[in-house]
Amino acid sequence: MNEAIPQLTSYDEPSLEAAFATLSEEVRTTDATDPEAFRLHWLGRKQGRLKLISEAWLKSAPAEARKPLGIRFNQLKQQIEQALESPVSAPAKSEQQGIDITLPGTVRAPGIPHPLLKTMHEIVSVFHHLGYSTNLGPQVESDFYNFEALNFPPNHPARDTQDTLQIAAQHTRPSRDRLLMRTHTSPVQIRTMIAQAPPIRIVIPGKVHRNDAADATHSPIFHQVEGLCVDTNITFSDLKGTLDHAMKALFGSAVKTRFFPSFFPFTEPSADVQISCIFCGGKGCRKCKHSGWIELLGCGMVDPAVFASVTEERRKLNPSDDAYNPEKITGFAFGMGVERIAMIQHGISDIGHFYSGDVRFLEQFA
Numbered sequence: 414m415n416e417a418i419p420q421l422t423s424y425d426e427p428s429l430e431a432a433f434a435t436l437s438e439e440v441r442t443t444d445a446t447d448p449e450a451f452r453l454h455w456l457g458r459k460q461g462r463l464k465l466i467s468e469a470w471l472k473s474a475p476a477e478a479r480k481p482l483g484i485r486f487n488q489l490k491q492q493i494e495q496a497l498e499s500p501v502s503a504p505a506k507s508e509q510q511g512i513d514i515t516l517p518g519t520v521r522a523p524g525i526p527h528p529l530l531k532t533m534h535e536i537v538s539v540f541h542h543l544g545y546s547t548n549l550g551p552q553v554e555s556d557f558y559n560f561e562a563l564n565f566p567p568n569h570p571a572r573d574t575q576d577t578l579q580i581a582a583q584h585t586r587p588s589r590d591r592l593l594m595r596t597h598t599s600p601v602q603i604r605t606m607i608a609q610a611p612p613i614r615i616v617i618p619g620k621v622h623r624n625d626a627a628d629a630t631h632s633p634i635f636h637q638v639e640g641l642c643v644d645t646n647i648t649f650s651d652l653k654g655t656l657d658h659a660m661k662a663l664f665g666s667a668v669k670t671r672f673f674p675s676f677f678p679f680t681e682p683s684a685d686v687q688i689s690c691i692f693c694g695g696k697g698c699r700k701c702k703h704s705g706w707i708e709l710l711g712c713g714m715v716d717p718a719v720f721a722s723v724t725e726e727r728r729k730l731n732p733s734d735d736a737y738n739p740e741k742i743t744g745f746a747f748g749m750g751v752e753r754i755a756m757i758q759h760g761i762s763d764i765g766h767f768y769s770g771d772v773r774f775l776e777q778f779a
């Protein structure tokens with residue numbers, strides 16, 4: 414990065430004066446933020462600029478010019494050493510570039526959590542306060558965890574309710590090992606129970622995938638929070654009390670809940686939970702299709718067939734395992750869609766807003 418050596422054609426006083434003024438200015442404006450680079454550039458023993466210039470100029474200097482040249486080179490060296498000792502005395506970059514430091518600075522807004530993550534954390538934290546912990550599982554899941562162990566046998570019509578994205582080239586594998594994108598967070602219930610004995614209280618937030626066409630309320634990728642509680646003497650009343658509390662915590666204490674009979678292969682009995690419409694207070698409006706109620710999540714008591722699948726897996730490791738004997742323990746489970754809850758919380762009518770990346774939408778949640 415050494416620039417060319419400036420030429421000195423005349424050695425009279427005014428020429429020397431001008432030549433050294435130029436050099437001095439060059440020292441003053443050399444970037445000194447890296448002192449070692451600055452030192453090498455000017456004072457390097459072999460290629461230092463001071464050395465190269467002084468050699469070039471002294472070589473062809475007439476005898477009487479040697480002294481004034483020497484004095485000036487010494488002064489220049491002092492200037493360089495001074496700049497090294499107190500780099501702050503070097504002019505600030507902004508001064509060199511003519512930046513007006515009285516102008517207002519660039520404001521960088523701090524980032525905010527995405528509204529979906531915010532709602533997901535809110536849901537999870539309601540359950541953390543009830544003593545639940547968090548578990549996560551893989552998004553690429555096997556048929557066994559996503560369906561079979563949850564009491565969806567191969568070819569069972571209940572599988573049709575969750576249009577599945579299959580991973581390619583799995584047909585040579587045994588059906589239970591075939592990989593797919595998980596269609597719900599429920600497989601993590603199985604993973605958790607195989608790994609640990611009751612009591613269990615967990616929530617499972619995460620991404621799920623379905624081969625659904627996108628519209629105002631559907632997206633092929635969305636989010637759920639699953640819950641599982643297994644212990645001795647867990648009853649449907651515990652399920653009702655827990656979810657009623659959670660809905661009040663999320664939507665306000667005035668909200669009422671009701672439980673409707675439903676069907677899921679992995680719970681028996683199963684229920685859909687509805688909350689009183691938070692837009693009209695239950696009187697009936699467009700949002701609740703004039704019913705006064707909004708359907709929000711699925712739940713139920715863990716089906717003994719699920720405990721049986723878990724026990725079968727656990728016995729591969731410990732043949733006498735009896736931790737999930739349905740005579741001794743019971744449990745409840747629930748699963749809710751995060752997008753749906755966030756849309757109701759904020760009155761958002763199109764699920765696509767969450768994924769559009771439009772800052773004008775997102776910054777409203779700051």
Ligand code: DAH
Pocket residue numbers: 596597598599639640677680710711712713745746747748749
């Ligand atoms: N996995 C269900 C779905 O995605 C939701 C669900 C319903 C989860 C009932 C549960 C449950 O744990 O008990 O449609």
